[in-house]
Amino acid sequence: MTEPVLETRAITKSFGALKASDAVSLDLRPGEIHAIIGPNGAGKSTLIGQISGALVPDSGAVFLDGEDVTALPPQVRARKGLARSFQISQLAMEDSVLQNALLGALGAGGSPWRFFRPALSDRPLRERAEAALARVGLTEQAARVTAELSHGQRRLLEVAVALTMAPKVFVMDEPMAGLGTEGSAALTRLLDQLRHEAPILLVEHDMDAVFALADRISVLVYGRVIATGTVEEIRANRAVQDAYLGGET
Amino acid sequence: MSREAVINAVVVAGLVLVPLWAVWADEPFTITLATRAVVLALAAVGLNLALGLGGLVSLGHAVFFGIGGYAMGVLASHAQSYTPLMEWPVLIEGTKSMPIIWLVSIVASALVALVIGSVSLRTSGVYFIMITLAFGQMFFFFTISWAAYGGEDGLSIYVRNGFPGLNTLVPIQFYGLCLVVLLVVLVFCSALARSPFGLALNAARQAPERVQAVGLDPFRLRLVAFVISGAITGLAGALFADLARFVSPTMFSWQLSGEIMVFIIIGGVARLFGPVVGAVLFVMLEHWLGGLSDYWHVFLGLLLLGIVLFAKGGLIGVLAGKARAHD
Numbered sequence: 001m002t003e004p005v006l007e008t009r010a011i012t013k014s015f016g017a018l019k020a021s022d023a024v025s026l027d028l029r030p031g032e033i034h035a036i037i038g039p040n041g042a043g044k045s046t047l048i049g050q051i052s053g054a055l056v057p058d059s060g061a062v063f064l065d066g067e068d069v070t071a072l073p074p075q076v077r078a079r080k081g082l083a084r085s086f087q088i089s090q091l092a093m094e095d096s097v098l099q100n101a102l103l104g105a106l107g108a109g110g111s112p113w114r115f116f117r118p119a120l121s122d123r124p125l126r127e128r129a130e131a132a133l134a135r136v137g138l139t140e141q142a143a144r145v146t147a148e149l150s151h152g153q154r155r156l157l158e159v160a161v162a163l164t165m166a167p168k169v170f171v172m173d174e175p176m177a178g179l180g181t182e183g184s185a186a187l188t189r190l191l192d193q194l195r196h197e198a199p200i201l202l203v204e205h206d207m208d209a210v211f212a213l214a215d216r217i218s219v220l221v222y223g224r225v226i227a228t229g230t231v232e233e234i235r236a237n238r239a240v241q242d243a244y245l246g247g248e249t
Numbered sequence: 250m251s252r253e254a255v256i257n258a259v260v261v262a263g264l265v266l267v268p269l270w271a272v273w274a275d276e277p278f279t280i281t282l283a284t285r286a287v288v289l290a291l292a293a294v295g296l297n298l299a300l301g302l303g304g305l306v307s308l309g310h311a312v313f314f315g316i317g318g319y320a321m322g323v324l325a326s327h328a329q330s331y332t333p334l335m336e337w338p339v340l341i342e343g344t345k346s347m348p349i350i351w352l353v354s355i356v357a358s359a360l361v362a363l364v365i366g367s368v369s370l371r372t373s374g375v376y377f378i379m380i381t382l383a384f385g386q387m388f389f390f391f392t393i394s395w396a397a398y399g400g401e402d403g404l405s406i407y408v409r410n411g412f413p414g415l416n417t418l419v420p421i422q423f424y425g426l427c428l429v430v431l432l433v434v435l436v437f438c439s440a441l442a443r444s445p446f447g448l449a450l451n452a453a454r455q456a457p458e459r460v461q462a463v464g465l466d467p468f469r470l471r472l473v474a475f476v477i478s479g480a481i482t483g484l485a486g487a488l489f490a491d492l493a494r495f496v497s498p499t500m501f502s503w504q505l506s507g508e509i510m511v512f513i514i515i516g517g518v519a520r521l522f523g524p525v526v527g528a529v530l531f532v533m534l535e536h537w538l539g540g541l542s543d544y545w546h547v548f549l550g551l552l553l554l555g556i557v558l559f560a561k562g563g564l565i566g567v568l569a570g571k572a573r574a575h576d
Contacts, residue, residue: 052462053461054458054461073461073466074458074461074462075460075461075462075463075466076464078461078462078463078464083462083463084462086458086459086462090456090458090462091455091456091459092451092452092456092459093455093456094451094455094572095448095451095452095455099448099452100452100459102448103448103449103452103459103460103463103465104463106445106448106449106463106465107460107463107464107465108463108464110445111445112445112446112448112449112465112470113445113446113473114444114446115437115440115441115446115447116440116441116444117440117444117445118440118443118444119443119444119445119447119448120443122445125445161459161463164463165463165464
């Protein structure tokens with residue numbers, strides 16, 4: 001079997017008496033989309049936090065491309081090829097759409113320690129940013145102030161910023177949240193292509209998208225992974241049906 | 250040309266023409282006032298880098314202003330008393346040369362900013378304000394008891410320091426020198442705001458988690474901004490001391506930190522010429538209203554209240570409208 005690009009080994013994180021992650025072991029293999037589903041409060045955000053570096057697990061380890069990154073802060077993990085999108089858009093709202101994309105390109109392919117030449121006239125940086133905007137269909141919005149974008153367009157910009165980084169792994173926290181039917185269909189098509197560039201760990205509530213995209217699904221309930229398997233296996237799993245899907249499928 | 254660029258050009262024209270008129274009309278005091286405005290503007294331009302672009306509400310920028318001032322005072326006082334600053338391990342003599350004094354001011358305030366920033370930037374919000382304020386008070390009380398350099402009474406420098414090719418004792422020449430320094434720094438700040446560093450710093454203020462997620466460290470970005478900011482304010486301190494030919498602990502006072510911030514708020518936070526407009530207006534009000542009433546600060550307070558309540562973009566914001574992302 002191929003080496004996983006991203007792996008968590010029995011990571012555990014408690015907040016007081018609450019075990020938000022309870023010995024969570026997951027892996028993400030090249031070329032796949034691995035979806036994490038689970039009811040609200042199952043510990044999905046805590047898990048993403050530990051994978052991206054915002055939170056440090058109490059025990060267990062996180063491996064990125066075979067390297068133990070458990071103790072590394074988010075910016076170092078990002079430099080090593082981990083790109084994430086946020087559940088609640090984290091964008092420079094006063095800046096233009098293009099400037100937000102440039103920021104991503106800057107982190108991955110440029111140095112911020114340049115003080116004189118305008119960032120907008122840095123050709124390689126700008127081409128990278130514009131290519132990412134084109135892929136998510138935001139080219140025409142490039143000069144607009146980010147605060148003026150619709151909610152859906154901001155979700156797309158989140159993905160575009162991750163794209164500019166040309167990462168080894170995408171970690172996406174509910175990218176479809178708040179998108180309309182059309183929006184999620186378009187983003188589903190985009191993620192479907194993206195998995196061939198870098199595997200995607202996808203936390204998502206939109207079950208249509210999850211079932212359409214995921215190669216594997218892990219179900220998280222009360223901080224524990226209660227099942228991991230293909231779409232069919234998860235649909236057929238009794239424990240999952242009881243705990244989460246409620247027998248509706 | 251955008252409306253803001255037109256306003257900026259008008260301000261520069263005013264800063265060039267009014268003092269020239271004052272020479273023609275033989276109004277030397279106007280030149281002194283203009284010099285004061287330009288030097289205070291420079292101090293505020295320094296703070297604006299940290300405050301406007303970086304979102305760092307430093308209530309301790311008087312530290313850098315004071316360090317610049319004392320760098321001048323110490324060097325010049327040794328030069329005027331013909332005593333060396335130190336003899337061991339190396340002989341360091343005082344100097345009356347502005348370029349050397351400026352360099353010392355910039356380096357010293359940058360180093361102090363590095364230390365203060367390394368500590369204070371680990372906190373944010375009201376804690377950051379309090380720590381910067383605390384550092385300011387430390388320097389203030391240190392200089393009060395620093396008897397070797399005048400303590401509470403301060404230190405007088407009898408003759409203004411020199412600049413190659415200029416007679417700095419002629420008010421308009423010293424003014425021109427200060428104005429050129431201010432303009433050079435403004436050009437630098439304008440470039441910096443658009444540079445990759447400026448882009449990243451500006452984003453670190455608005456969405457620090459995003460900046461981390463793309464692989465950049467907000468702490469380091471802010472620290473570098475704080476150091477550059479402190480160095481600029483330090484340079485202003487050296488010029489201010491040369492204008493007054495006097496340094497005293499009040500250069501370190503927290504009231505001064507507050508005034509520098511007030512210039513920026515009046516003129517427009519994060520706007521290139523915001524601190525310049527604010528400082529000029531402040532000096533004008535201080536002169537005119539101060540002449541009418543000892544309670545002129547009441548009027549300043551009302552103005553500030555009005556701007557904070559009704560014109561958050563400051564005067565530049567009122568006149569030029571919202572800042573445009575790509576300008």
